Amino acid sequence: MNKNMIYLACLSALSFTISGCKTEPESPKGEYSIAISSDFSTEIEPPPEPPKASYQETNLDQTVSNVNVAPDAFTQVIGSFDNATATLDAGWKASGAFDNPASAASWAFLPDNQIDNESEPTAFVGLHGVSTCEINENAEGCDAPTGTLLSPFFKVDSARPYLRLLLSGGNAEASNDVGIRVLNESGNEITRLNPGNCGGAWNKGNDDWQTIDLSANAGEYVQVEMYDNESEGCGFLAFDHLHMSAFASLVTDYSETDVDQSLLNVSVSNDSFSQVIGSFDDAQAMLENGWSATGAFASPASATSWSFLPDKFMQGEEVIAGVVGLHAASTCEINENEAGCDAPTGALTSPLFLVNEARPVLNMLLSGGNAEGSNDVGMKILAADGSEIASYNPGTCSDAFVKGDHNWVSHDLTDFIGQNVRVEIYDNEDAGCGFIAFDHLHMSASAGPANDYKEVNPDQSVANVTVADDSFAQVIASFDNPAAMIANGWQATGDLIPAEGTSGWTFLPDNHSGDNGEKNAQVIGLSAGSTCEINDNASGCDAPTGTLTSPQFVVNAERPYLNVNLGGGDAGKAVGLKVLNANGEEVAITQPQTCNQAWLGAGGVVDTNWHTLDLSDYIDQSVQVELFDNESGGCGFLSFDHIHMSATQLAQ
Structure with missing residues (x-):
């Protein structure tokens, strides 16, 4: 063998x-x-199956038309729908009207079809959106086309768990089988969304953004199916830009760029140009960059169509209008209006913008309207879903233009950090006080201009009165030079507006002496103020009325007490001094009770006219003071001098 x-x-x-x-x-x-x-x-045994690839599109057209997108809107795009044939070649599956597209644009809704419908524009991302109304050049009516479009599988990333897309059409209240659904790897439905917008044959704007929360499916592979299985009433679907996002709602950080930083008769905070939402310097550019307008604000003929001209508002040779940048806006002069201040109406709405933690306070110069009446004039702050967060009516019926720092309006949006909001400015009143003026809408770390205003180099002469060691450290008002104070931001109304050729608010100490001829008026610096002698008044002490309002200043911890030498009136009259917070709300008030004293007189006793207000609760906050004489009858006069912040309470 x-x-x-x-x-x-x-x-x-x-x-x-x-x-x-x-x-x-x-x-x-x-x-x-x-x-x-x-x-x-x-x-x-066969080798293990290679891991699935998470599908997403690349090299996308990032054009945006009539919508805003989130910062990561192009990071993980599942469907741009810009090219029908390329989409199917990349792995999408189609049936019915979506199948066998003859060209790249076979699914497209053509924006040109709505070019004459300005009130309802077409919204899309990239080259175009999709609508079964016009798919394959459909001529059978919106409802007729049916079909489905199924995506490849993609992985839900925990960093981007929200499925977002523009979606409209269908009707959630009927039995129409129209919408989007999400499937797991076994083909089981996770969730579906019916747009429920029977009038939406195309996408029209930000309100058509829809969100599906897939946080519970993070790490899993899913696919989406767009479906229109209804050939009758509301049997149509419009959609665009299907993508995964970190944001559940539309989030954009809109702000203007290269804003002119000129200032006229107003002050601003250090960060007032960091996030400008509306400069109102160029009407046409603002609308091109996402603002929307109706009525008198729509279709501006030039960059300055919304503007008022500062040189029309003069006191003597001084411009008294307040402006940030090149111009402010006013419906009184909008489009060279000649029909009267009240006539123009309309609304101006900003793009959505992000409330940042570093700048949570919205500030804006605002005047006009009437807070006490039914006039529909003012400003609204709206959430991304259109709900109202806050509204302001300026309530300054006499102010057809912005005049200065007292026109700042502020709202703290700390509760909305990380969210989108927008602002609507509106004038819906064509009768009395139906006008609005505004400027420089921006986000800031603080309310109002937040400047630490004080006079520089005040005269430190003292006559018949005692002062503290730090009484000249932070002088808010010396009243020595009315013209200079107005130029530096003080605002006057009524008879307190300094008249040309007079001594303004001041009384002259020489006019006030005792029986022995000695000057006994209390004066700090060069002069004090009195409504008895204001503008060379000859109508009697009580007659003049008006207000005098300071720029905003910061209450410092080392000087929390506001001291003012104050006389006149009595506590029952509308005469005195009040402190306002950055929102213009009264936080403190003091009123003199020296009805027989028309000036700050020593009267044999020194220092009886000091008034002190403790502002310790407002450390590091901006406030302003307002002197007011709103009484033209008995005891309707006010004398005043040397408002300052101090570590010492001077009132006895």
Whole structure:
């Protein structure tokens, strides 16, 4: 027997000994046995399946038309729908009207079809949106086309768990089978969304953004199906830009760029140009960059169509209008209006913008309207869903233009940090006080201009009155030079507006002396103020009325007390001094009770006219002071001098 036959014989046994199948000399180590398992298999297991790729589109057109997008709107795009044939080539599956597209634009809704419908524009991202109304150049009516469009699988990233898309059409209250659904790897439905907007044959704006929260499916592979299985009433679907996002709602950080930083008769905070939402310097540019307008604000003929001209508002040779940048806006002069201040109406709405933690306070110069009447004039702050957060009516019926720092309006949006909001400025009143003026809408770290205003180099002369060691450290008002105070931001109304050719608010100490001829008026610096002698008044002490309002200043911890030398009136009259917070709300008030004293007179006793207000609760906040004489009858006069902040309470 040859060696091959011996080898085959050995293999045929299930158990054998080497000694029984010898082909070579016997091993000195003895006999060995080998057992072969009965379940032995020669089949090789296949290698593990390679991990799935998470589908997403690349090289996207990022044009945006009549909508805003989130910062990550192009990070993980599942469907741009800009090219029908390329979409199917990349792995999407189609049926019905979506199948076998003749061209890249077969699914497209053509924006040009709505070019004459300015009130309802077409909104899309990229080259175009999709609508089954016009799919394949459909001429059978919106409802007729049906079909489905199924995406490849993609992975839900925990960093971007929200499925977002523009979606309209269908009707959630009927049985129409129109919408979007999300499927898991087994083909089971996770969730679906019916747009429920029977009038939406195309997407029109930000209100058509829809969100599906897939946070519970993070790490899983899913696919989406767009479906229109209804060929009758509301059987149509419009959609665009299907993507995954970190944001559940539309989030944009809109702000203007390269804003002119000129200032006229107003002050601003250090960060007032960091996030400008509306400069109102160029009407046409603002509308091109996302603002929307109706009525008198719509279709501006030039950059300055909304503007008022500061040089029309003069006091003597001084411009008294307040402006940030190149111009402010006013419906009184909008479009060179000649129909009267009240006539123009309309609204101006900003793009959505992000409330940042570093700048949570919205500030804006605002005047006009009437807070006490029914006039629908003012400003609204709206959430991304259109709900109202806050509204302001300026309530300054006499102010057809912005005049200065007292026109700042502020609202703290700390509760909305990380969210989108927008602002609507509106004038819906064409009768009395139906006008609005505004400027420089921006986000800031603080309310109002937040400047630490004080006079520089005040005269430190003192006559017949005692002052503290720090009474000249932070002087808010010396009243030595009315024209200079107005130029530096003080605002005057009524008879307190300094008249040209007079001494303004001031009384002259020489006019006030005792029986022995000694000057006994209390004066700090060069002069004090009195409504009795204001503008060379000859109508009697009580007649003049008006207000005098400071710029905003910061209450510093080392000087929390406001001191003012104050006389006149009595506590029952509308005469005195009040402190206003950055929102213009009264936080403190003091009123003199020296009805027989028309000036700050020593009267034989020094320091009886000091008034002190403790502002410790407002440390590091901006406030302003307002002197007011709103009484033209008995005791309707006010004398005043040297408003300052101090570490010392001077009132006795």
